[in-house]
Every structure is written in C-alpha cells, then in structure tokens.
Amino acid sequence: GAGVSQSPSNKVTEKGKDVELRCDPISGHTALYWYRQSLGQGLEFLIYFQGNSAPDKSGLPSDRFSAERTGGSVSTLTIQRTQQEDSAVYLCASSSGNSEAFFGQGTRLTVV
Amino acid sequence: RKEVEQDPGPFNVPEGATVAFNCTYSNSASQSFFWYRQDCRKEPKLLMSVYSSGNEDGRFTAQLNRASQYISLLIRDSKLSDSATYLCRASGGSYIPTFGRGTSLIVHP
Numbered sequence: 730g731a732g733v734s735q736s737p738s739n740k741v742t743e744k745g746k747d748v749e750l751r752c753d754p755i756s757g758h759t760a761l762y763w764y765r766q767s768l769g770q771g772l773e774f775l776i777y778f779q780g781n782s783a784p785d786k787s788g789l790p791s792d793r794f795s796a797e798r799t800g801g802s803v804s805t806l807t808i809q810r811t812q813q814e815d816s817a818v819y820l821c822a823s824s825s826g827n828s829e830a831f832f833g834q835g836t837r838l839t840v841v
Numbered sequence: 842r843k844e845v846e847q848d849p850g851p852f853n854v855p856e857g858a859t860v861a862f863n864c865t866y867s868n869s870a871s872q873s874f875f876w877y878r879q880d881c882r883k884e885p886k887l888l889m890s891v892y893s894s895g896n897e898d899g900r901f902t903a904q905l906n907r908a909s910q911y912i913s914l915l916i917r918d919s920k921l922s923d924s925a926t927y928l929c930r931a932s933g934g935s936y937i938p939t940f941g942r943g944t945s946l947i948v949h950p
Contacts, residue, residue: 762938771942772885772928785937820884827873827932832884 731755735821735833742811742840750806750836754823761804762830763796764820772820778804811840844868845931847941854948858919862944864929865911872933874912876903879926879943888914888927919948 734753742748754761763775774788778798789795793811798804808815818837824830847864854860866874874891889896891903891912902915912929926945932938 760938764940772940774937774939777937787937824938827938829875829887829890830930830938832886834884 733821733823733831733833735819735836737836738834739837740839742838744813744840745810747807747809748811748838750808750819750821750838752804752806752821752823752833754802754804754821755831756802758823758825758831759801760824760826760830761798762822762824763804763806764822765790765817766820766835767817775806775819808838811838813840816840844939845929845941847929847944849942849944851945851947854919854946856919856921856948856950858948859915859917860919860946861913861915862927862929862946863911863913864931864941864944865909866929866931866939867910868931868933868939869910870933871910871931873931873938874903874905875930875932876901876912876914877928877930877940879928881925885928885940916946919946921948921950924948 736751759780761778764772776796777785793809796806818835820835822830822832845866876888877885878888879885895904900917904913926943928943929941
C-alpha cells in the first residue's frame with residue numbers, strides 16, 4: 730500500500746487476554762518503530778527494527794510485550810496477559826534510514 | 842536527560858500572531874531533523890524537514906542551530922487550524938531516532 734497500515738484500528742479486550750497488533754510498513758522501508766501514546770501524553774518508544782539487525786527492545790515496558798518483524802516487512806506487537814494500564818493508542822511508523830518517518834493510524838487498545 | 846526536549850506549552854495565541862517553538866537535542870551525532878504535527882486523536886504527520894541553512898514553507902519557517910543543538914519552528918499569521926501538537930524529531934548516527942513530547946498550540950479567535 731501507499732502508506733503504513735495498522736490493524737485492527739480498535740481493539741477492546743478483557744484483562745488477562747493476549748492481543749496481537751499488526752503493522753504493514755511502507756514497501757522498501759528498512760526501519761520500523763512501535764510507539765505507545767496515552768491520552769494527552771507524548772510518544773513512548775517501545776521497539777525499533779532496522780533491516781536485519783537485532784531489534785532494539787529497550788522501550789518495552791515489561792516482558793509481557795514482544796514484537797517480531799517477519800521478512801523485513803510486516804511486524805506484530807504482542808501483549809500478553811493485558812492489564813488496564815496497557816490501554817493506549819499503539820502507533821507504528823516506518824522510514825528509510827534516517828529520513829522522515831511515516832505513521833500508521835494506530836490501534837486504539839482498551840483493556841476492560 | 843531526555844534526548845530531545847520541548848516545552849509542552851500550551852501556547853495560547855490569538856489568530857494572526859507569530860509563535861515560535863524550540864526543541865533541544867542532546868546527541869551531537871544527530872544529522873536529520875523534522876517537525877511533525879499531531880491533531881487530537883490522530884497520528885503524527887510530517888510538517889517539514891529542517892535543513893542546515895534553514896527552510897521555509899509558506900507561513901512556517903524551520904531553523905537549525907548546531908552550535909547550541911536546537912531546532913526551531915516559527916509560525917507566522919497563525920490560523921485557528923494551526924491548533925495542534927507539534928513534535929520535533931532528531932535522527933542520525935547509530936542511535937534510535939527520537940521524538941520530543943510535543944508542544945501544544947492553541948490559536949483562538
């Protein structure tokens with residue numbers, strides 16, 4: 730597609746369930762980022778993939794969070810045993826090297 | 842200290858005013874700089890890149906000061922539609938590109 734695509738756009742889940750969020754970056758972009766944004770707050774960095782290098786996971790808030798990027802393209806962010814504090818908008822972005830990053834529309838996660 | 846810092850504001854200005862935001866970065870290896878705009882409940886979108894010599898796009902002017910390690914965004918003749926959060930981003934070298942927390946701008950009639 731022409732832009733970064735994220736799915737689902739909205740997700741409501743029960744506390745304790747696992748969720749998977751998907752990001753389809755712009756074709757050819759080697760860098761992919763996941764961020765989390767709570768209402769009224771700034772972007773919280775979660776994880777960064779660059780080409781075939783090992784991902785930088787330094788922003789993941791706990792071991793319940795994990796992400797993978799298959800074939801250097803699509804990425805999945807998985808949250809296990811969701812908690813209410815995980816409720817936020819999860820944004821994915823991609824870029825070509827250090828050029829501008831383009832964001833998807835985000836997944837709004839609500840844990841009830 | 843955060844890699845990229847911004848005054849969160851809010852900056853509350855009347856229509857027609859000129860307003861400027863600064864963004865400081867701590868990593869001297871930073872090479873590329875950008876300003877993004879984020880509307881409420883939307884994703885950030887690129888507003889403009891920041892070039893070493895400074896650049897202008899209509900009412901918007903971006904500047905880079907490498908010696909003091911900051912970038913700035915100047916908005917002239919503010920419009921109601923300029924109300925948004927403005928985020929800066931620095932990237933380059935081997936570190937993860939970093940966003941500031943954003944500066945909130947409210948333009949009122």
